[in-house]
Amino acid sequence: MPAAALRGDALITRMHELIRDVPDFPSPGVGFKDITPLLADAKAFAGVVEEIASRVDGPVDLVAGTEARGFILAAPVAVALGAGFVPVRKHGKLPGPTAAEEYALEYGTATVEVHPFTVPRGARVLIVDDVLATGGTAGATIRLFEHCGAQVVGLSFLVELEFLHGRDVLAGHRVESLLAVS
Ligand SMILES: O=P(O)(O)OC[C@H]1O[C@H](OP(=O)(O)OP(=O)(O)O)[C@H](O)[C@@H]1O
Numbered sequence: 001m002p003a004a005a006l007r008g009d010a011l012i013t014r015m016h017e018l019i020r021d022v023p024d025f026p027s028p029g030v031g032f033k034d035i036t037p038l039l040a041d042a043k044a045f046a047g048v049v050e051e052i053a054s055r056v057d058g059p060v061d062l063v064a065g066t067e068a069r070g071f072i073l074a075a076p077v078a079v080a081l082g083a084g085f086v087p088v089r090k091h092g093k094l095p096g097p098t099a100a101e102e103y104a105l106e107y108g109t110a111t112v113e114v115h116p117f118t119v120p121r122g123a124r125v126l127i128v129d130d131v132l133a134t135g136g137t138a139g140a141t142i143r144l145f146e147h148c149g150a151q152v153v154g155l156s157f158l159v160e161l162e163f164l165h166g167r168d169v170l171a172g173h174r175v176e177s178l179l180a181v182s
């Protein structure tokens with residue numbers, strides 16, 4: 001029997017309680033948002049999946065989750081929406097052929113990859129991840145799907161770190177975040 005999902009203010013209050021702030025992880029000066037306690041709470045986990053799915057505007061064919069934490073949220077959202085799931089993986093994890101997109105990190109670059117044969121031209125794609133920080137990962141994920149001929153119809157995050165202005169990188173796209181941290 002599934003747990004009753006938390007909704008509305010009760011969900012947001014519980015998210016504040018359950019998302020852990022970890023100072024100086026993984027490097028000095030970073031305030032890391034740890035969602036593992038939220039995932040372990042059946043009612044809160046069900047609530048965030050339901051809330052992300054409820055904010056979608058129009059039909060979605062595929063929900064994309066970015067390795068690794070994006071997988072955890074995107075897969076149940078895909079099931080809730082009756083859509084397929086596409087894993088967006090870091091370089092070298094998917095057997096070819098792959099489509100790839102590079103993005104900037106604080107130092108150096110990283111690459112995200114997808115199996116293009118799982119993304120039909122014109123597919124309507126929702127991108128889901130736990131945290132929107134600089135927007136580098138999400139921006140590269142948008143480009144990846146656009147190069148496959150798909151249409152990114154929205155992006156949803158649990159937490160948006162507003163002070164890093166990631167939303168600016170995603171200008172022109174519909175961006176939803178359940179919690180904003182300023
Ligand atoms: O907006 P950005 O500055 O790009 O940061 C956000 C990304 O960083 C985290 O993933 P990370 O690369 O740490 O990988 P993980 O999920 O495997 O921990 C997070 O899950 C997002 O994907």
Ligand SMILES: Nc1ncnc2[nH]cnc12
Nearest residue numbers: 030031032033034131133
């Ligand atoms: N502060 C942060 N907490 C969790 N994940 C992140 N990804 C990028 N910045 C992050």
